[in-house]
Amino acid sequence: MIVQFFKNLFKGSKTNEVKQGKVKFFNYTKGFGFISITGTDDEIFVHTTNCVDKIKQNNKVTFQIEEGKKGPTAVNVKLVKS
Secondary structure: OHHHHHHHHOOOOOOOOOEEEEEEEEEOOOOEEEEEEOOOOOEEEEEHHHEOOOOOOOOEEEEEEEEEOOEEEEEEEEEOOO
């Protein structure tokens, strides 16, 4: 079930494609969080080491997707400047 979810999420997506989203949760103490992907009901894991800018909950961000050790993860995460 989870494997199918990720197959559907990344169907037709390239890892270098820039996506947009909103930080749903981020815990600096633990060094990770989740981003809600714009235009979908999906979320993706993000680790602090993959963030270009300092992010916090409700920030709008851009990112790319890479396959991590435990599944897809957001990388090259940047704040959307308003």
